[in-house]
Amino acid sequence: MMNNQSAMQLESLSDENFIHRFEQISTTEGIYHALRRSIEVKTLNSALREELVGEQELDQFIRQLLTSFVAAEQFRFQMTLAGIVVACETINKSFARQFIDYVASIQLSELSVASMVARLVRRSITKTVAKTFSVSNLNQQVLMVQRLSRADVGQRSQTFETELV
């Protein structure tokens, strides 16, 4: 069973006021940035980080939402799904990644907005990972130069170190 706090955090994303705030926007990027800035998504992100909301709560909530899914009709809670996806973006847990992947892989016209936002989130995660990877490479290079310098291999390595700094 969901406790009151986690239920409230999730349910705020299915509230009509939340959904109406984003429904006039037509681009995936516009929706994504607006969701990222919203207080409801930020609060859910914190709750996921602090493990107040976990896999079980999320699963239960989404299953509940999907009971109103009707084939060939736009899903009423697309913005809710998109909001949860955005809240999961910075959560380094397998269920969060799985959820993003699930929504991104959906190819149904009923859920096209949510899946487009999820694909954008997935691209954003990939970019962040790539950036971190190159920064860690740079750190390794700096460390290598420092080691070379300490070993006193001559003027050339010191010049290289200066250039990198």
Add this chain to the structure above:
Amino acid sequence: MFGLSELIGSPQNEIPLVTSKNNRIGNTQGAKVAIGRVLAFRDMCATRPNWRIRRDSFGLYNCAGLVWATRRTGISQNEDWLKILADDGYRQVSEPQLDDLVLYRNSDDRTFLHVARIVGFEKGISETSPKIPIVLSKWGHDLGECVHFDHDHGIDNSYNVSIEYWTERPNDEQPIRHAARIALR
């Protein structure tokens, strides 16, 4: 997990759509909307006395689909909007004319939020005031079409919205107008 893989619905559909330079434009045709969305749109319009509904909620296309794909599909990627503006020769103008476009952007991150077509003008408050564009909009992915003043938009107040006017009219307007006058004599 999450029950998402068990969903049975309609497969997403994309139609062939390219710019004038033959670059592909990604698009998705949306599913039809529930009656609740029709009522939600009417409620939204009821709070705006100067809006005139042209069409009830409809899911097939969005605002960009109305403007650039004649109501056949939705164009939702920011990069596709930029591609259309660049490839189809659009430029930003300060004094819009009939049939030019109004682009609504988020001032904070420059992402596009909405696009509408100018269908008329209302006189300004005084003789010297600039005329006020009247636009035809399709709101979001599952709302309807309406006619409204360009600044009287439905985007939530929490956004820092900037309004830009864009046209595909040639830059050398004067000579063309002059040529037209000569031709009419």
